[in-house]
Amino acid sequence: MKYRYLGNSGLKVTELIYGNWLTHGSQVENDAATACVRAALDNGITTFDTADVYANTVAEEVLGEALKGERRESLELLTKVYWPVGPKGANDVGLSRKHIMEGINGSLRRLQTDYVDVYQAHRFDVETPLEETMVAFADVVRQGKALYIGVSEWRAEHILEAARYARELRIPLVSNQPQYNMLWRVIEAEVVPASREAGLSQIVFSPVAQGVLTGKYLPGKGAPEGSRATDTKGGQQMISRWMNDDLLAAVQGLKPIADEMDLTLAQLAVAWVLQNDNVAAAIIGASRPEQVVENVRASGVELPADLLARIDEVLDGFIERDPARTQLLPQRP
Numbered sequence: 001m002k003y004r005y006l007g008n009s010g011l012k013v014t015e016l017i018y019g020n021w022l023t024h025g026s027q028v029e030n031d032a033a034t035a036c037v038r039a040a041l042d043n044g045i046t047t048f049d050t051a052d053v054y055a056n057t058v059a060e061e062v063l064g065e066a067l068k069g070e071r072r073e074s075l076e077l078l079t080k081v082y083w084p085v086g087p088k089g090a091n092d093v094g095l096s097r098k099h100i101m102e103g104i105n106g107s108l109r110r111l112q113t114d115y116v117d118v119y120q121a122h123r124f125d126v127e128t129p130l131e132e133t134m135v136a137f138a139d140v141v142r143q144g145k146a147l148y149i150g151v152s153e154w155r156a157e158h159i160l161e162a163a164r165y166a167r168e169l170r171i172p173l174v175s176n177q178p179q180y181n182m183l184w185r186v187i188e189a190e191v192v193p194a195s196r197e198a199g200l201s202q203i204v205f206s207p208v209a210q211g212v213l214t215g216k217y218l219p220g221k222g223a224p225e226g227s228r229a230t231d232t233k234g235g236q237q238m239i240s241r242w243m244n245d246d247l248l249a250a251v252q253g254l255k256p257i258a259d260e261m262d263l264t265l266a267q268l269a270v271a272w273v274l275q276n277d278n279v280a281a282a283i284i285g286a287s288r289p290e291q292v293v294e295n296v297r298a299s300g301v302e303l304p305a306d307l308l309a310r311i312d313e314v315l316d317g318f319i320e321r322d323p324a325r326t327q328l329l330p331q332r333p
Contacts, residue, residue: 001044002300004280007174008199011117011148013076015274015299017203018292019049019283020059030062032287037066039289043296047076049177049203049283051122052107053083060110072113078203079107080152080177082122095125097136104145119146120177123329124154134165141171150175150203155326156194163198173200175280178326180204182213182272182311183242183318190323192278201280204273212242213269215252219245246318253314257307263297270298275308 003012018040020033037048050063060079067075081103084093091098104119119140125133137149151162154176166173176195178187180202187202195202208214242248251265258268273282284295312319 001046001296005201006118006148006203006280007172007195007201009148009172009174011076011174013047013203013281014045015281016045016270016295017047017049017078017281017283018045019205019285020063021049021051021054021205021283021285030065033062034066035289036286036292037063039286039292041070043293044299045292045296046074047078047281049078050111051080051083051120052085052103052110053080053122057085057106057110060107064110064112068112076117077111077113078118078120078150079111079116080120080122081107082125082152095121095128095133095136097132100133100136100140104140108145115144116146118148118150118175120150120152120175121154122152124151124158126328127331130158130161131165134162134169134171138169138171148172148174150177150200152177153179153326154191155328156190156323159191159194159198159200163200173198175203176200177203177205177283179206180273180276180279181207181209182269182315183209183247183320184325185319185321186323186325188276189321191326192276196278202276202278203281203283204279205283207273207282207284208266208269209242212248213251213254213265215255215265217243217248218252219248250315250318254311257310257314261301261303261307263301264294266294267298267301268303270295271301271303272308272311274298274301275303 002015004015006013018037048063050060052060081100082095086092093099107116108114140146141149149171151159159176163173176191178191180187254265254268258265261268270282273279286292
């Protein structure tokens with residue numbers, strides 16, 4: 001497992017980060033979740049990503065239990081704040097000073113740790129002044145509860161504005177966590193250049209497009225039993241936009257390319273996002289330990305330029321590049 005620096009910082013994270021969105025506390029039983037975490041550790045992954053909103057705080061609890069007994073200094077823990085948690089009251093959401101301060105305390109308690117390595121704003125908050133948010137993050141850092149600050153799914157202009165505050169407040173803003181894969185490339189035109197300018201790396205989620213790029217969904221056939229496309233707790237909704245026969249047929253066209261590299265389609269998809277030099281890491285999820293073992297093989301793979309061009313040809317017509325698709329959330333009711 002290889003490491004990369006996160007932004008213009010001295011913090012190193014593993015190229016593959018184990019994440020527990022849509023799995024721990026909801027889709028996967030605790031024993032299976034723990035087995036996946038153990039598989040990640042056994043295969044060199046030391047960086048773990050979660051969020052307070054995942055399974056309404058339960059995912060953090062499960063991860064904290066799974067990592068109990070590990071040397072804390074040998075791990076890099078990332079979590080996030082923004083979405084509604086708990087009883088979802090008026091102040092249980094957003095990036096206000098109140099929610100951030102209460103959020104970090106709850107996350108540390110559930111993760112059974114004194115600090116997280118990166119504390120991330122899970123979305124941009126259109127209702128809270130950015131200055132208030134950044135001052136609160138600065139206080140979290142100065143209290144020793146987080147070492148670095150990151151954001152997730154922020155647009156280029158907000159990344160640059162946040163970076164200005166971070167410089168003034170002298171706190172390390174190091175990362176953005178967007179969706180990014182062969183089919184969804186909306187960060188390339190604006191977010192990546194802004195991040196380079198501001199000294200941030202990307203930590204990307206959904207590198208296999210919710211499982212579509214694994215090739216297990218075949219055109220004209222029903223979704224495999226137990227797959228994300230059959231999960232009514234949230235997975236089905238997230239993957240629905242990819243589930244059309246023309247796109248699924250195009251994905252099958254990637255198999256000869258994967259075969260040339262002696263990779264599975266999933267490994268090819270994960271390796272693809274790591275070719276972008278502004279990407280520090282790709283987040284992988286798993287419901288079974290063997291999925292972790294498979295994905296680990298993508299670390300360190302170099303895809304030649306001609307192969308990358310062939311991937312673009314195969315997927316032509318299905319690639320989304322519009323930077324406006326990184327949308328601002330509306331004001332809360």
